[in-house]
Amino acid sequence: MAERYDCIVVGAGPAGAAAALTLAKAGLSVIVFERGEYPGAKNLFGGILYTTVLAGLIPGFCDEAPLERHVSKRRYSFVTGDSEAAVDLSFDAFNKPPFNNSYTALRARFDRWFASKAEEAGAIVVAEAVVDELIMENGVAKGARVRMEGGTVYADAVILAEGANSLLAEKAGIRPRINAADYSLGVKEIISLPEGVIEDRFGLEAGAGTACEFFGEALGPGVEGGGFIYTNIDTLSVGIACPVSVLKEKMLKPNEMLDAFKLHPAVRKFLRGGRIEEYAAHLIPEGGYNAIGRLVGNGVLLAGDCAGFVNPSLYKEGTNLAMASGVMAAETVIEARATGDFSEAGLQGYLKRLNDSFVMQDLKRYRDVPATLHSSTGLFKEYPEAVMELLERHFTVSGESKAAMHKELRRILRGKVSLWRLAADALHLRNLIK
Amino acid sequence: MDETLKPLETKTLAEKLYLVRFKVDSTSHLAVDDKACQECTARSCLFICPTEVYRWDEAASRVIVSYEGCLECGACRVACDANVLVWNNPAGGFGVCYRYG
Numbered sequence: 001m002a003e004r005y006d007c008i009v010v011g012a013g014p015a016g017a018a019a020a021l022t023l024a025k026a027g028l029s030v031i032v033f034e035r036g037e038y039p040g041a042k043n044l045f046g047g048i049l050y051t052t053v054l055a056g057l058i059p060g061f062c063d064e065a066p067l068e069r070h071v072s073k074r075r076y077s078f079v080t081g082d083s084e085a086a087v088d089l090s091f092d093a094f095n096k097p098p099f100n101n102s103y104t105a106l107r108a109r110f111d112r113w114f115a116s117k118a119e120e121a122g123a124i125v126v127a128e129a130v131v132d133e134l135i136m137e138n139g140v141a142k143g144a145r146v147r148m149e150g151g152t153v154y155a156d157a158v159i160l161a162e163g164a165n166s167l168l169a170e171k172a173g174i175r176p177r178i179n180a181a182d183y184s185l186g187v188k189e190i191i192s193l194p195e196g197v198i199e200d201r202f203g204l205e206a207g208a209g210t211a212c213e214f215f216g217e218a219l220g221p222g223v224e225g226g227g228f229i230y231t232n233i234d235t236l237s238v239g240i241a242c243p244v245s246v247l248k249e250k251m252l253k254p255n256e257m258l259d260a261f262k263l264h265p266a267v268r269k270f271l272r273g274g275r276i277e278e279y280a281a282h283l284i285p286e287g288g289y290n291a292i293g294r295l296v297g298n299g300v301l302l303a304g305d306c307a308g309f310v311n312p313s314l315y316k317e318g319t320n321l322a323m324a325s326g327v328m329a330a331e332t333v334i335e336a337r338a339t340g341d342f343s344e345a346g347l348q349g350y351l352k353r354l355n356d357s358f359v360m361q362d363l364k365r366y367r368d369v370p371a372t373l374h375s376s377t378g379l380f381k382e383y384p385e386a387v388m389e390l391l392e393r394h395f396t397v398s399g400e401s402k403a404a405m406h407k408e409l410r411r412i413l414r415g416k417v418s419l420w421r422l423a424a425d426a427l428h429l430r431n432l433i434k
Numbered sequence: 435m436d437e438t439l440k441p442l443e444t445k446t447l448a449e450k451l452y453l454v455r456f457k458v459d460s461t462s463h464l465a466v467d468d469k470a471c472q473e474c475t476a477r478s479c480l481f482i483c484p485t486e487v488y489r490w491d492e493a494a495s496r497v498i499v500s501y502e503g504c505l506e507c508g509a510c511r512v513a514c515d516a517n518v519l520v521w522n523n524p525a526g527g528f529g530v531c532y533r534y535g
């Protein structure tokens with residue numbers, strides 16, 4: 001006899017672990033399959049972990065989760081080929097609990113801990129177990145086929161939390177084939193430096209961290225995307241992200257782009273003396289609200305990245321949406337158990353929960369961001385150049401009168417971009433931060 | 435000299451891959467389609483892969499796949515121009531195994 005559970009969860013990332021924890025707490029039998037050697041072995045992010053949902057699930061998480069630094073500073077840097085204009089924001093209020101609910105973290109460590117909490121609550125987490133397909137009977141998911149001995153497992157419902165490379169959701173016909181314009185490729189290195197050096201170099205209180213984002217020509221003139229440095233305890237997370245469609249069109253090599261980013265004068269000064277510890281790459285679903293498709297099928301619910309739940313604006317938030325959607329998928333399964341209806345119609349409560357939460361509300365709010373970024377190429381070339389030329393002129397010490405200089409500045413700006421386009425783009429730009 | 439005053443060390447792709455932990459399976463989880471690849475003009479897989487898993491063998495007129503260095507990011511699958519690239523998950527526990535992530 002094949003095994004049977006109330007619910008199967010595919011993937012032990014933030015979405016899967018949050019779902020399993022919620023189901024186990026409610027007393028349901030739940031089994032999680034994770035293809036990595038341990039939960040987190042295949043996962044990476046920037047990254048900043050936003051912890052509002054986690055705090056609800058595990059109130060004392062702060063004292064036991066493997067977190068790196070709380071994020072009390074933000075640095076936004078606008079770069080051209082060799083110059084930079086940056087704002088460095090420092091909030092002392094974020095140095096106190098709840099630390100603005102944001103911490104840097106390393107996913108190979110965090111995901112492992114988070115999945116262990118689901119296990120403590122009663123979920124069974126099986127690592128080194130690949131789910132190859134869902135068991136479908138008359139169009140209804142009845143279980144999963146796992147690549148191991150006795151790998152046929154049945155359940156009332158399956159929560160797919162397989163991440164961005166959504167093979168199973170595609171195979172089950174719930175999601176269409178992945179589209180290059182809706183995904184960015186993130187490439188990242190872990191670079192080690194002594195703890196004290198990181199704090200001095202980034203101007204941090206002991207234990208505090210910063211998130212540095214680089215825009216403009218960070219990936220080269222006219223290339224959509226950006227770069228980042230996040231401070232961990234004794235390492236830096238340094239990386240870039242660029243839409244797959246842009247890499248394709250411009251025939252770019254991600255490893256070379258990352259190397260070039262690290263050598264930019266605005267970046268290399270932070271990395272001095274560092275040692276590379278690891279190299280990693282992962283997709284990010286950045287299509288936003290407009291790229292979201294079906295979220296439930298008969299007996300199946302999609303949560304986290306495989307549903308497309310990443311906020312594509314400046315906030316680049318995915319983990320929190322993954323956890324929230326995992327919890328809501330689990331609540332929907334718990335609810336369906338009472339009625340016994342696990343059909344697509346019976347699982348519609350999931351959509352209502354999502355729509356009533358920050359997950360869909362934020363995705364809707366920033367729904368125009370991906371299109372704005374794809375269309376406003378000026379953001380990645382003309383504007384950074386015009387702004388930097390303007391500033392450089394302004395601060396250059398010369399014999400020229402200020403009046404003559406200002407006239408020259410207006411000429412530079414007009415030469416780079418038409419005023420109409422500037423006005424049109426400015427309207428769009430508001431979408432990025434509204 | 436103070437270590438922290440030195441510039442960041444540079445590493446070739448091969449050296450970077452040496453830092454990543456892999457548990458290599460005996461069979462490839464990736465497959466291309468020789469006929470489609472011959473007709474493919476863009477051959478995006480050749481440049482888009484962050485670890486240069488794909489290489490064009492001029493003599494054999496086909497794409498060589500060195501799946502051992504795959505970080506399982508999925509970019510090649512998204513990018514494949516003819517949509518012929520077969521992308522499977524490696525066997526449980528095999529493939530890339532991040533220590534930091």
Ligand SMILES: Cc1cc2nc3c(=O)[nH]c(=O)nc-3n(C[C@H](O)[C@H](O)[C@H](O)COP(=O)(O)OP(=O)(O)OC[C@H]3O[C@@H](n4cnc5c(N)ncnc54)[C@H](O)[C@@H]3O)c2cc1C
Nearest residue numbers: 011013014015035045046047048131163186304305318319
């Ligand atoms: C470069 C980069 C930077 C980012 N920066 C941030 C950030 O700063 N802040 C933030 O909040 N978010 C960030 N994100 C997004 C964030 O990482 C994701 O939104 C989040 O990890 C989604 O969680 P998930 O559980 O849905 O998927 P994942 O974390 O991808 O987990 C999916 C899990 O499923 C497993 N799996 C997949 N298929 C199978 C299968 N068939 N059988 C068994 N197991 C399977 C995988 O091994 C994996 O463990 C970033 C992402 C990237 C790539």
Ligand code: SF4
Nearest residue numbers: 471474479514515516
């Ligand atoms: S992109 Fe696809 S079709 Fe083209 S060469 Fe690569 S694998 Fe072959």
Ligand code: SF4
Nearest residue numbers: 483504505507508510
């Ligand atoms: S999944 Fe990523 S690392 Fe692996 S072959 Fe494809 S592009 Fe290269």
